[in-house]
Amino acid sequence: MSRDTRAVVEELLRRIAEGDHERTAELFAEQLDWRLDWPADGHPAVPWIRPRSSRADVADHFRSLSAHHVPELNGTSVARILVDGADAVVLGEIVQTVRANGAAYTSPFALHLTVEEGLIIRYHIYEDSLTVARALSA
Template sequence: MSRDIAQEESVRETVQTFFQLLGTGDADRVADVFAEEIDWYVPGDESLPWVGRRTRREQVPGYFNLLWPALVAGESVVEFHKLLVDGADAVWLGRFTHTVQANKRTFTTPVAFHFTIENGKIVRLHLYEDTHAVSQAVAA
């Protein structure tokens, strides 16, 4: 099987753009890197309003507009460990540390994002993290 180096570089650039846009805090700009139809999945405790599936680009800002206010602004730490790219798929590995706004609890979780990129747009984003740690930290 031959590798498509140009495709993999495009995938890598799209994932990097996603994380750069996250840093802007502008949920609408983050949504711009997604295709119209998406396979978005963030598993977790259903009491957390941001978890679950999304299928359309216009649903992306809603995720961040629910999540970001739940965390203390300026106190999150994102550690990048590795980006693996194979064809249209990419896996971003790292660790997040956040502080919950409501109770000031800090939690750290390893994270893995599975992206699929088509024509420079994200068509799949699945987030894997320690959902138990997130739920425990957010619990009142």
């Protein structure tokens, strides 16, 4: 199972990096446990930070994220992928530039994923959402 989990996680990271939002969403279960919602009701400057629960929501998340940043200036990196059975943790650093105002920001992140039957059923990302909100509000 760990090998299958790692393969799904690596494929997810590849598709995210390619900007293929629909194919990225295909890696997720129809219904999933999603956590990227600081504060709980979202933030007006950061439309992608809000509750989500479906595969369609996933595609929308990555489209929105992409629309608000300059892809050529994305320096996001992965430092480590840890796998334990169906669970994986991805550690890295988000480096983005806001399209609307040119503000650059950096945030460490940890992404907790759970893979079941080849699909992602849990996506919990922990980042410095305050730094992100400030950059988009600048």
